[in-house]
Amino acid sequence: MRPIFKRELNGGTQEVYRFDNQYGASVIRGGRYAYGGLELAVLKFNGTGDDFSLCYSTPITSDVLGHLDESSLKRHLLDIQNLDEKYNG
Numbered sequence: 001m002r003p004i005f006k007r008e009l010n011g012g013t014q015e016v017y018r019f020d021n022q023y024g025a026s027v028i029r030g031g032r033y034a035y036g037g038l039e040l041a042v043l044k045f046n047g048t049g050d051d052f053s054l055c056y057s058t059p060i061t062s063d064v065l066g067h068l069d070e071s072s073l074k075r076h077l078l079d080i081q082n083l084d085e086k087y088n089g
Contacts, residue, residue, distance in 0.1 A: 003027070004017065005050075009028065010034075012032070013030065013031070014026060015027040016050075018052075021083055021084070022045045023042060023045070025077055026040070027039070028040075035064060038068045039067075040065045040076055042058050042061060058080075060076060060079050060083070
């Protein structure tokens, strides 16, 4: 699993992941606004490009997940990758 892009953000790094089911994740590592140093937000992609929005209505979470370690991050990324594309959350 590799991010589609990385960039510096507020003193930390943002990694954006995209999966075949049109969901993805924004992972923030460190920086001024990260919750506990490592946080994840679920993304929903619109079409084939890099157009996405934050998604707060999945079984994964209804908010940003903070205070993650590498193990829990990987588990959540797999959960997002396995979401049903037809889920209308």
